[in-house]
Amino acid sequence: MKDLYPSRINGYPKIINRKDPIIYNSTANDGPLNQSELDFYEDNGYLFMPNLFSTDEVQILQQELRRNMNDNKESQEPHVIKESQGNEIRSVFDVHNNDEFFHDLSSHERIVSIAQQLLGSQVYINQSRINFKPGFKGKDFYWHSDFETWHMEDGMPNMRAVSCSIVLTDNYHYNGPLLLIPGSHKYFVQCVGDTPDNHYLESLKMQNFGVPDHDSINWLLEKGGKIDSAVGPAGSVLFFESNTLHGSNSNISPLPRSNVFFVFNSIENKLVEPFAGTTPRPEFAANRSNIKPIIPKN
Amino acid sequence: MKDLYPSRINGYPKIINRKDPIIYNSTANDGPLNQSELDFYEDNGYLFMPNLFSTDEVQILQQELRRNMNDNKESQEPHVIKESQGNEIRSVFDVHNNDEFFHDLSSHERIVSIAQQLLGSQVYINQSRINFKPGFKGKDFYWHSDFETWHMEDGMPNMRAVSCSIVLTDNYHYNGPLLLIPGSHKYFVQCVGDTPDNHYLESLKMQNFGVPDHDSINWLLEKGGKIDSAVGPAGSVLFFESNTLHGSNSNISPLPRSNVFFVFNSIENKLVEPFAGTTPRPEFAANRSNIKPIIPKN
Numbered sequence: 001m002k003d004l005y006p007s008r009i010n011g012y013p014k015i016i017n018r019k020d021p022i023i024y025n026s027t028a029n030d031g032p033l034n035q036s037e038l039d040f041y042e043d044n045g046y047l048f049m050p051n052l053f054s055t056d057e058v059q060i061l062q063q064e065l066r067r068n069m070n071d072n073k074e075s076q077e078p079h080v081i082k083e084s085q086g087n088e089i090r091s092v093f094d095v096h097n098n099d100e101f102f103h104d105l106s107s108h109e110r111i112v113s114i115a116q117q118l119l120g121s122q123v124y125i126n127q128s129r130i131n132f133k134p135g136f137k138g139k140d141f142y143w144h145s146d147f148e149t150w151h152m153e154d155g156m157p158n159m160r161a162v163s164c165s166i167v168l169t170d171n172y173h174y175n176g177p178l179l180l181i182p183g184s185h186k187y188f189v190q191c192v193g194d195t196p197d198n199h200y201l202e203s204l205k206m207q208n209f210g211v212p213d214h215d216s217i218n219w220l221l222e223k224g225g226k227i228d229s230a231v232g233p234a235g236s237v238l239f240f241e242s243n244t245l246h247g248s249n250s251n252i253s254p255l256p257r258s259n260v261f262f263v264f265n266s267i268e269n270k271l272v273e274p275f276a277g278t279t280p281r282p283e284f285a286a287n288r289s290n291i292k293p294i295i296p297k298n
Numbered sequence: 299m300k301d302l303y304p305s306r307i308n309g310y311p312k313i314i315n316r317k318d319p320i321i322y323n324s325t326a327n328d329g330p331l332n333q334s335e336l337d338f339y340e341d342n343g344y345l346f347m348p349n350l351f352s353t354d355e356v357q358i359l360q361q362e363l364r365r366n367m368n369d370n371k372e373s374q375e376p377h378v379i380k381e382s383q384g385n386e387i388r389s390v391f392d393v394h395n396n397d398e399f400f401h402d403l404s405s406h407e408r409i410v411s412i413a414q415q416l417l418g419s420q421v422y423i424n425q426s427r428i429n430f431k432p433g434f435k436g437k438d439f440y441w442h443s444d445f446e447t448w449h450m451e452d453g454m455p456n457m458r459a460v461s462c463s464i465v466l467t468d469n470y471h472y473n474g475p476l477l478l479i480p481g482s483h484k485y486f487v488q489c490v491g492d493t494p495d496n497h498y499l500e501s502l503k504m505q506n507f508g509v510p511d512h513d514s515i516n517w518l519l520e521k522g523g524k525i526d527s528a529v530g531p532a533g534s535v536l537f538f539e540s541n542t543l544h545g546s547n548s549n550i551s552p553l554p555r556s557n558v559f560f561v562f563n564s565i566e567n568k569l570v571e572p573f574a575g576t577t578p579r580p581e582f583a584a585n586r587s588n589i590k591p592i593i594p595k596n
Binding site for chain 2: 136141142143172176221229253
């Protein structure tokens with residue numbers, strides 16, 4: 001298969017144009033998003049939907065997140081990610097596979113129908129996780145395109161996936177909300193450097209490869225004109241395109257942040273061999289077996 | 299002299315009431331601040347004044363900041379503070395003493411008259427510095443009260459000082475602006491732990507002692523109701539009370555932040571022996587010799 005987005009091959013960075021559509025042959029008739037929402041996503045590479053889940057629903061989601069993290073407290077399994085320093089759980093991966101509640105949530109019609117509309121096809125979960133970013137000491141996460149990693153290390157052929165982050169705590173400007181560069185999904189930043197095997201063991205805590213260079217970020221910011229922040233009440237949902245450049249600052253505020261994170265991939269965009277030529281990452285980071293399209297449920 | 303604000307003495311933290319006035323016998327007739335500005339400062343412990351310096355003035359200030367940092371590039375002197383990692387300059391201290399331009403700026407009537415009004419007396423500079431927080435990798439700075447350090451390590455007897463930060467780059471929510479807890483200046487958080495001698499060598503880069511505990515920060519935040527951010531255009535000036543709890547998140551954005559920082563202390567609040575019983579910090583961190591009141595100049 002032709003590699004549309006080569007990366008980590010040169011000693012210098014390069015920006016190339018996106019070669020895939022952003023919205024795949026969909027109109028406002030094909031799902032819950034209206035035309036102005038579709039246009040915003042197409043132009044900016046993300047869509048923030050305040051209060052897509054109600055206060056009551058958020059309460060249940062928060063309980064289940066705590067319950068799951070508590071269940072995993074003693075786990076030494078690789079899909080349970082601890083903080084770099086200390087023993088606290090930062091993320092639990094693969095919750096759509098290993099947890100009944102989050103499995104059901106991952107096929108909830110309210111979010112799946114939006115993913116289907118954006119990707120113009122049936123979808124499946126390529127990656128899922130729940131995240132807990134503690135107050136007082138939440139670390140920052142540097143700018144990156146998820147697609148760059150998914151392409152190079154997982155073998156995702158095309159930009160035809162969307163991340164869905166269900167925000168379970170109020171996001172303020174000061175507690176490390178997700179930052180996004182509008183329009184950055186229209187360009188692919190070829191990153192510098194090679195990919196060591198088993199890079200994922202470190203990259204889930206801190207990214208060392210597939211990191212865009214300063215000049216490229218400056219260029220994208222100049223194009224996009226600003227940095228946007230995913231700020232809003234618990235129950236809001238952020239959809240963002242696989243290639244949208246994003247990151248977050250640290251969080252010294254006492255307010256923790258938690259969210260549920262699903263990556264919907266088009267059923268027509270299943271993973272192949274990693275384009276970095278490395279061993280595929282494990283199933284919990286990138287589902288490649290038993291792929292079936294989600295049947296949305298209420 | 300009686301220690302009004304003991305700290306670092308117990309194995310547990312404690313919050314005590316402020317024992318000093320916030321505004322010292324001043325009214326709107328005693329300086330440039332009007333009554334609502336004085337009231338805001340009294341209630342919140344800070345006052346943000348947008349565009350106190352014009353765009354033209356900011357340009358000159360930026361040039362002089364760069365010029366000074368460039369002059370100090372090769373300096374190994376202790377008042378030139380480098381980043382924890384790397385060799386870049388983070389701050390140059392004592393600029394009101396060692397740099398003619400910043401000496402003149404420190405006696406500029408526009409800021410000195412405000413400090414005099416707030417402190418109800420003549421004033422002098424207890425500490426000055428210029429700060430450069432780079433883009434992409436600006437580190438966070440944890441919550442702290444400056445007064446706690448100035449009291450314990452410098453021997454500042456009373457809460458009768460005000461910090462003046464002249465913002466030289468646009469401050470956005472996403473490039474690590476100063477965060478403040480409104481009303482926190484009304485309480486003194488006794489911190490846990492002892493003070494090692496020569497603590498300042500480390501504390502100017504990262505604070506390890508005089509750090510308030512989580513419960514006290516939570517309590518102050520509940521009282522204050524919110525976290526405020528010093529966001530605004532270059533040329534704005536933030537005045538904040540010596541005891542106001544503040545900090546900042548990291549800055550992954552490409553936008554650097556720079557500012558000029560003067561601590562005005564009341565001439566009636568000169569330093570005595572450090573209340574921690576330690577050797578006084580050097581002059582560049584806390585001026586104690588040749589103290590004369592500033593004569594404001596236009």
